[in-house]
Amino acid sequence: MISKVKHIHALTSIKRERLLPVSGHVLVRRLQKVSPTDVIVVAPMAPQFILLDIAAGLNVPPSRADELLQRETGEELVQGDVIAGPVGLFKRVIRAPQPGVVKIAGEGKLLFEINSPDYELQAGMEGTITNIIPERGAIIETKGALIQGVWGNGKITYGVLQPVSNEMLQELVPEQLNIGFRGAIISAGYCSNPEVLTVAGNVPIKGLILGSMSSALVPLAKSVDYPVMVIDGFREKPMNRAAEQILIANKDKNIALNAQIYDSYTGNFPEIIISLSAVSEPELPIETETLKAGKTVIIINGPEAPQIGKIDTILSGKQILPSGIKTRVAEVSYGSEKQATIPLINLEIINE
């Protein structure tokens, strides 16, 4: 059976597209080195328009209003510029309500686009621009550590990583959040106390990485100002060993935390990228692989989740789970000499 690969890599090649859904102006060039806060592309993501009823404003029929127009499509205007008129005894005119551009005019009406600030799409990670997607954005590549999560609150940041402790086995409690974590991206085992999220916002921290989180905290985690990313899932369990080791090893390094909302259809996963200078040229990570004996796997559901283990054997035929469901299973060794029978569908491959 083919399984997804869960991306937890101490060193790999990382390639990401940073694109806008609308046409914009790309500000970077090929082979340019970028930092996470560099702007890649700008575009008017939410342009504002005003539909001016010239005919009604001048109190003339639409055909006459068209004759009285003084501006053409594409013309840039400043506030107060005359758009149409004058007409009548009092030389009535229509003026530009704000600075902007004439988009279209006719049948007595004019659509006017107000100048509004462009949306700026940042690189979100350190790396090199390897390709430009005209008018949309660019492809950035780097070498480094990569940790994929399952849940994010939609926010993104860049900063220094500070694990709360050298082991991510324990629950994060408010007392641990001292002033020393101000401005840092902190990581911890799991969290079930809402006060932690509030206190973290007051410190303030720059971002929060958790192995697991109580689902009761989801509404609060969505509302906090800083990014929150969950690596393994919703429960009260320590962080998986592979992710823990990478985070500890990269203590005090700058990391890019993209806690984007998980969407399997678009491929948007929350993730941590830690750019590293490496002599070797690691391959891009494989996305899917066949489950077989000897493979390292992470258990994604059931009482053993999120343990990392090795497949000892894949049993032939379907087996009956304690729930009564029949499915293909594997014997997986994990921890110190523990073994469990896990449905193949509840396993994802890890290539550490």
Add this chain to the structure above:
Amino acid sequence: MDTTTGSAKSVIAVDIGSTITRVQFYDVVSGRYRFLAAGSAPTTTGAPTFDVTEGIWRALEELQYVTGRKLLSEKDGVIIPSTSDNQGVDIMVATMSAGNPISIVAVGLLDNVSLQNAQHLAQTTYGKIIAEISLNDRRTSSERINLLTSIRPDLIIITGGTNNGASHSLISIMESIGLSSYLLEENQRPHILFTGNEKLQQEAKDGLGKICKLRIAPNIQPILGKESIYPAQKEINEIYIDVRKKQTGGLSEALSWTEGQFTSTAAAFGRVIRFLSEKFEPEKGVLGVDIGSDATVLAASFNGDETLRVFPNLGVGSGSSGVLEKSSLEKIKRWLPIELSDQEISDYIYNKSAYPSSLPVEVEHLEIEMAVAKQALRIAAVHTIPGLRKQIDSGGTLMPAMEPIIGSGRILTMAPKRYQSLSILLDGLQPTGVTTFALDQNGLLPGLGAIAEINPLLTVQVVESNTLLNIGTIIAPTGNARAGTTILRVQISREDGRSFTREIKYGSLTVLPVEIGEKVSLHLRPLHRFDVGMGGPGKAGKVNAVGGAFGIIIDARGRPLQFSFDQEKNRKRNEVWRKTYQKYE
């Protein structure tokens, strides 16, 4: 005898679900079409592959392994048509439910009239209404333009005005839609479905046709109070297909195998339910429910008139957190027969949403999934019942009598015990009167719906070949009484002349031991003006029934089911119901 008129062709139906892609193989055996085998594989529309063909290919590989028939060729892909040495297949059809819901803006004149029509129409596909525009919203034209250019919907449904009715206000709204579409890049312009005042169709063509991908359907409300949704529903399905083709990697290649025979799973499901309503007792409606990973679909048909409702983000996989968000933990917990903490339930639901294809290992986790399925079905039923009631010109909030009620979806078919499927349908739908529960045990119905378009004979013959498992006859009296009051006397007469009588008390759940396939005659005598669907409150009558996998079930628990604020009482009651079922499993 060969009943396939000599032009028999083998068919593969592909269903691309949000987590699993299934393929089913049909061919002629002894002169009749039969379902022969199935294969499945994880769906690959999304990350990491973004190529739908990969999942289809793997599912076909499994089918190839199961049947021993060569279906795939490295050089040509799927072998179509079949060869003289029994390789390949003659026809492929495909259905799809995978993908994020298409984004829809509903436009109407009045909130509680035409806007409601647009909402109903939007609910016939995997869509999500992201904004509504009507005369009541008080937006200026500029604000409407700004809204539409910023949210960039996939589809705008325009309704409003009876034929020859109001036109000026709708024209003004259409002007904003036209301008906003013009401002978007060509590949981002929305599909537009105009289904309003037919007098304005030409204006829609002139004003919108050159800018957008415009489709026109007959007025959804030609005269006030009469909603006619079906013609527009067909157009919505075509738009869904267009949007999916644009969004889904590899779909064009997959559709080259099906020669265009492609539809949404919900539309195909609706079609087969309509088909069955013409086959079964036409005086009663047929109801089908499909509980998927992401969405729940309800389809009903009375005399060929179809009601289809799709509820995206309301399922038992990726949609399970949607069930929690659309109701509450308490409402899910009230279906549990075991004691679990709120946190354990909620955590499991969120994990299931994150890993939708994962399976419940422990009994407790299966119970949570079943509770989520019941609640998803309950939400879907409550929202669909008013439409069903309207179709039979009656009011009320209870599920009208339907015959049969067919359940589809992996949570039902994979349930280790039959009572689990039965209880999901019974608790979620809460039927009334006398009905039969059937289970689409091989998940064939969407595929059969798609095939019905090109080969209705296959659909008929496969449905007749016991593909639907009769779970049991349900008798659900409605009325009011104190718990423990006798409300119904049932006399069961077997074909061999033996008979027995049972008194049914209000609040009880009873399973009558009738063998599967055994024909019995039931004489129902309601008391205290209870209604058992025999023509009104207190009316008695005779019904012929066939025993299902679960015999005959008398559900006298009341309609709608009432719950206590005390969750422990609810838990104990669920435990009693479970034990009742388990005695007969």
